[in-house]
Amino acid sequence: xxxxxxxxxxxxxxxxxxxxxxxxxxxxxxxxxxxxxxxxxxxxxxxxxxxxxxxxxxxxxxxxxxxxxxxxxxxxxxxxxxxxxxxxxxxxxxxxxxxxxxxxxxxxxxxxxxxxxxxxxxxxxxxxxxxxxxxxxxxxxxxxxxxxxxxxxxxxxxxxxxxxxxxxxxxxxxxxxxxxxxxxxxxxxxxxxxxxxxxxxxxxxxxxxxxxxxxxxxxxxxxxxxxxxxxxxxxxxxxxxxxxxxxxxxxxxxxxxxxxxxxxxxxxxxxxxxxxxxxxxxxxxxxxxxxxxxxxxxxxxxxxxxxxxxxxxxxxxxxxxxxxxxxxxxxxxxxxxxxxxxxxxxxxxxxxxxxxxxxxxxxxxxxxxxxxxxxxxxxxxxxxxxxxxxxxxxxxxxxxxxxxxxxxxxxxxxxxxxxxxxxxxxxxxxxxxxxxxxxxxxxxxxxxxxxxxxxxxxxxxxxxxxxxxxxxxxxxxxxxxxxxxxxxxxxxxxxxxxx
Amino acid sequence: xxxxxxxxxxxxxxxxxxxxxxxxxxxxxxxxxxxxxxxxxxxxxxxxxxxxxxxxxxxxxxxxxxxxxxxxxxxxxxxxxxxxxxxxxxxxxxxxxxxxxxxxxxxxxxxxxxxxxxxxxxxx
Numbered sequence: 124x125x126x127x128x129x130x131x132x133x134x135x136x137x138x139x140x141x142x143x144x145x146x147x148x149x150x151x152x153x154x155x156x157x158x159x160x161x162x163x164x165x166x167x168x169x170x171x172x173x174x175x176x177x178x179x180x181x182x183x184x185x186x187x188x189x190x191x192x193x194x195x196x197x198x199x200x201x202x203x204x205x206x207x208x209x210x211x212x213x214x215x216x217x218x219x220x221x222x223x224x225x226x227x228x229x230x231x232x233x234x235x236x237x238x239x240x241x242x243x244x245x246x247x248x249x250x251x252x253x254x255x256x257x258x259x260x261x262x263x264x265x266x267x268x269x270x271x272x273x274x275x276x277x278x279x280x281x282x283x284x285x286x287x288x289x290x291x292x293x294x295x296x297x298x299x300x301x302x303x304x305x306x307x308x309x310x311x312x313x314x315x316x317x318x319x320x321x322x323x324x325x326x327x328x329x330x331x332x333x334x335x336x337x338x339x340x341x342x343x344x345x346x347x348x349x350x351x352x353x354x355x356x357x358x359x360x361x362x363x364x365x366x367x368x369x370x371x372x373x374x375x376x377x378x379x380x381x382x383x384x385x386x387x388x389x390x391x392x393x394x395x396x397x398x399x400x401x402x403x404x405x406x407x408x409x410x411x412x413x414x415x416x417x418x419x420x421x422x423x424x425x426x427x428x429x430x431x432x433x434x435x436x437x438x439x440x441x442x443x444x445x446x447x448x449x450x451x452x453x454x455x456x457x458x459x460x461x462x463x464x465x466x467x468x469x470x471x472x473x474x475x476x477x478x479x480x481x482x483x484x485x486x487x488x489x490x491x492x493x494x495x496x497x498x499x500x501x502x503x504x505x506x507x508x509x510x511x512x513x514x515x516x517x518x519x520x521x522x523x524x525x526x527x528x529x530x531x532x533x534x535x536x537x538x539x540x541x542x543x544x545x546x547x548x549x550x551x552x553x554x555x556x557x558x559x560x561x562x563x564x565x566x567x568x569x570x571x572x573x574x575x576x577x578x579x580x581x582x583x584x585x586x587x588x589x590x591x592x593x594x595x596x597x598x599x600x601x602x603x604x605x606x607x608x609x610x611x612x613x614x615x616x617x618x619x620x621x622x
Numbered sequence: 623x624x625x626x627x628x629x630x631x632x633x634x635x636x637x638x639x640x641x642x643x644x645x646x647x648x649x650x651x652x653x654x655x656x657x658x659x660x661x662x663x664x665x666x667x668x669x670x671x672x673x674x675x676x677x678x679x680x681x682x683x684x685x686x687x688x689x690x691x692x693x694x695x696x697x698x699x700x701x702x703x704x705x706x707x708x709x710x711x712x713x714x715x716x717x718x719x720x721x722x723x724x725x726x727x728x729x730x731x732x733x734x735x736x737x738x739x740x741x742x743x744x745x746x
Contacts (some may be wrong), residue, residue, distance in 0.1 A: 173711055195678055258703060265710045276721070281728055288734065292656060296647060299663045302707065303640060309703070310674045389745060454653055561625050 128182055130171045131199045131253045134164045135246050137552045142242030148329055157238040159216040161245060167418035168208035169548050172613075176200045179616035183255060183318075183403065191317055196255035202462070202617025205610070206252045206386055213378050219563070220477035220592035221371030224531025226276045228369045237277050244375065248383045257395065258315050261386055264301060264351070268294040271380050274372035277414035278615050286363035293350060293360050300347030307340045307394075317394040329576050338502045341404045343395050348388040349410070352381040355417030356445055358440045362424075364438035370480040373432070373475035377439045382465050385446055389462065389463040392450070402453050411451020411541065415548045417444025422555035430490045432557050434559060435475045438516065441552060443469045448567060449531060450547065452538050455618065460530035467515070467523035467603055474596035482567060482591065485579040492563070497571030499564075502581045506567055507591035513560035515600055518553050523603035528553065530611075576613065631700045639666035653722045653732045657715060664711040675700025676735035 141160040145153045153488065181200030188194070218241060229237060247267040254260050262467050268291070276287040278324070309315055310331055312323035327333050350357040366374045401407060421441030427433040449461030479490075484492040485501035499506025515522035516531075528549065535545030583590045603610065627634055628632045639662055646659025672687035675697055722732065 197637065262706060262710060265714060272717060272721075276724075281737075282726050283743075284721060284728070285734070285737055285741060288653065288725065291714075291718055291721065295660055295718075296644065299640075299644060299647070299660075299667070302664070302667050303670070306671050306674075306703070309671075309700075315699075336679070384648065447707075 127171060127174045128184055128199075129307065130167045130491055131197050131207070131249070132166050132184060132186070134211075135249045135253065137167075138164060138246035138249065138288075138610030139351050142239045145238050145242060148235065150231065152237045153235045155220065157241060157618065158294065160242065161211050161218070164245065164249070164421065164495075165208055165215065165261060170200060171210055172201060172204035175199070175204055176613060178432050181620045184339075190519065191316065191328055192314060192519055195259060196316060197253045198255040198317075200251055200617050200620045201613045202621070203233040205243070205613050205617065206337065206465075208417060208465055209382070210248050210252070210379055210471065211245065213299065213473055214241070214375060216376070216592050216595050216599070217371050217374035217477065218346050220473075220549050220589060220596070221480070222370060222587065223589060224480055230279070234274075234279060236273070240273040240277070241371075244274065244380070251383045256315055257320065257391075258319060259310065260581055261298070261302055262306055264384070264387070266385060267380060268298060268351075268468045269297055271376060274375060275368045275538070278367070280367065282363060282367040286360060286367060289360035290364050292350075293353075293357060297347045297357075299461050300343045300350070300597050304343030304347060306341050307336065307343070311336055311340065316606070317390065318426035320395050322399050324395070324396055324400055328403070328411070337400070338353075338404055341401070342406055344391060345388065345406050345410075346417045348384050348391070349447070352384040352388070353440065353443055354410075354413055355420055355440055356413070357446060358421075358485050361440060362428075362433045362436040365439065366430065367434040370476055372467050373436075374476040375591060376471035377436070377476065378473040381439075381443060382469055385443075385461075385465060389458070390448075390621070393618065398622055399435045403462055407451050408452045409451075410447045411453075414444045414451055415544060416440060416448070419550040419555070420444075422552055422559070426555060426559045428559075429492060431479050431492065431495060432490050433561070435472065437477060438475075438556070438559070439468075439472055441556070442472065445527070445531060445544065445552075448533065448548075451598050452534050452541060452545065454538055456530070456534035456537065458618060459611065459614050460527060460534045460588045462618075463607070463611065464527040464531055466610065468528040470523055470596065470599045470603055471512050471515045472592070474508055474600060475516070477589075478508030478512060478593060481581065481593070482509060485581055486576055487579065494576070495563075496567055497567070498576075499567035500570070501576065501579055504590040507579075508597060509567060510564055511600060513564050514561055517557045521601065521604050523607070524602050526604055526607040633670055636666045636670035636673060638646065638662075642666075651733050653718075653725065653734060656734075657718050657722070660718065661711065661715060664707065670709055671700045671704050671707075672677055 137160055141156055145156060154222060169589050177199055184197040186195040186197060234607050243266060245265040250263040272287050272291050275290060276283050312320045314320045314323060351412060353361045363378050409576045421437050422442060425434045425437035428437055446461045479500045482495055482498040483490050484503050487500045514526035518524045529548055536542050643659045643666055647656050647663060650656045650659060671693025677696050680694060680696045683698050726732060
């Protein structure tokens with residue numbers, strides 16, 4: 124079984140290599156190679172997950188020829204394998220579901236470039252998930268930023284250029300802070316590998332040395348990653364970037380890119396700084412406050428929006444607020460709820476983006492609510508997908524969103540002093556979610572006046588691959604919602620090996 | 623406190639430069655000035671790393687005179703980190719500059735606010 128230990132390395136290298144090969148392939152072959160590569164990465168990750176889940180263990184894989192304090196390392200445990208499998212399946216569905224739109228919106232000679240960017244994105248996400256080295260993490264954070272910027276501006280209109288510039292500026296501010304934080308951490312501890320840094324920090328905290336520099340360092344890294352993952356109030360770039368880029372990009376950006384940074388943050392909290400030192404630093408309380416505000420502000424902005432894509436984008440801000448609120452609870456169960464929310468939001472938000480595009484396609488390509496009237500009848504599978512996504516976002520049982528909200532409430536009740544704000548804001552946020560998602564669902568299923576986009580209908584037979592993608596997304600959602608216990612066990616075991 | 627600041631003036635300058643670059647990147651309206659801010663910010667981090675990695679009287683770890691004593695050489699890792707960082711910041715700068723060119727060709731201005739206002743007016 125030793126061979127399985129190579130799988131994390133194989134997944135990262137496979138996605139990088141296929142990016143390089145794609146540049147010389149014809150368009151159709153590029154598309155097939157991309158789908159095949161993501162599927163292979165998914166299968167490898169699932170095998171790794173099953174292998175590790177037998178005893179809930181983890182292993183450290185040496186990169187290159189130098190052992191621990193000098194060389195580079197990969198660390199793979201159940202949680203990492205779960206994340207890798209999840210990222211690859213969502214990416215596969217997003218790319219397949221947005222393929223038709225890509226043909227329409229992006230020049231034919233740029234399709235290869237798009238697949239290269241997707242490959243780079245996947246490899247950087249996998250590297251962020253698996254790496255055990257902070258500086259490697261920084262480099263892949265930048266690769267992630269560059270490919271995300273490319274995914275935004277692949278559709279060449281003014282809006283996407285401006286969105287890309289705004290995204291780059293915010294991201295660069297974030298990565299500047301991360302780089303400074305990592306440099307200072309290296310200066311304080313003399314190590315770059317996560318486990319070695321943690322040993323040194325534990326010693327520093329126990330002796331009470333370098334309290335202020337440590338505090339500043341932790342703050343810099345945490346704020347940097349929060350800026351990059353669009354926590355309120357750093358979300359200004361988000362609605363345009365998600366709202367106007369081609370739909371696969373929007374789905375990938377909202378459900379994977381910000382989640383990659385958040386997963387890195389979780390690793391830093393547990394494996395670099397250490398959970399106890401993190402609680403002493405007090406930064407989790409700041410996350411808690413901003414998370415609560417984001418949950419309300421994102422939803423209120425979404426209610427006021429008259430453009431379906433931008434509405435879904437604003438809803439992302441609220442959902443990221445949930446994740447940071449879970450961090451802020453500063454308990455193991457709060458963190459587990461946040462990780463489940465990463466899965467649940469990733470599966471739901473990409474479904475909503477892909478389904479919304481099916482609805483706008485049968486409404487004269489208009490994204491305004493007035494034009495969407497009755498579009499659920501004209502494109503049945505997209506309508507069904509949108510309803511499932513909405514129900515999950517609102518937190519109706521059977522769907523994944525219900526489990527994550529339940530976990531947040533359960534975790535919140537147990538925390539003294541934070542239980543009332545958590546529960547109140549959670550309830551308000553769910554009601555606000557219900558307002559704008561149910562409003563849209565009702566609009567989509569309101570019978571329309573005769574002659575109104577009557578001829579624009581899309582049946583399942585015409586676009587079976589799009590339909591199958593939506594069915595795939597719905598299946599992921601139902602699996603997460605109905606059989607959540609195995610996933611929760613994996614998250615619990617994985618976090619156990621982290622600390 | 624004042625003593626520390628004076629003896630570590632390299633690091634103090636680096637932090638000052640970082641703040642200058644950061645503010646420029648965040649607050650300047652002109653895209654080119656923003657990119658200059660980005661470069662100042664990144665260079666400040668590299669200055670910080672080099673300053674931390676250098677020990678007076680020691681040389682780079684390349685054996686030329688047969689001396690293998692650890693006290694003679696500095697740790698090469700900070701220099702390695704700076705080199706990696708420079709590669710990253712060059713590619714990011716190139717991307718930002720190419721985006722700026724695209725925006726300038728389309729809107730004939732480098733002011734991001736003005737471009738946003740015009741976009742809102744045009745609705746696309």
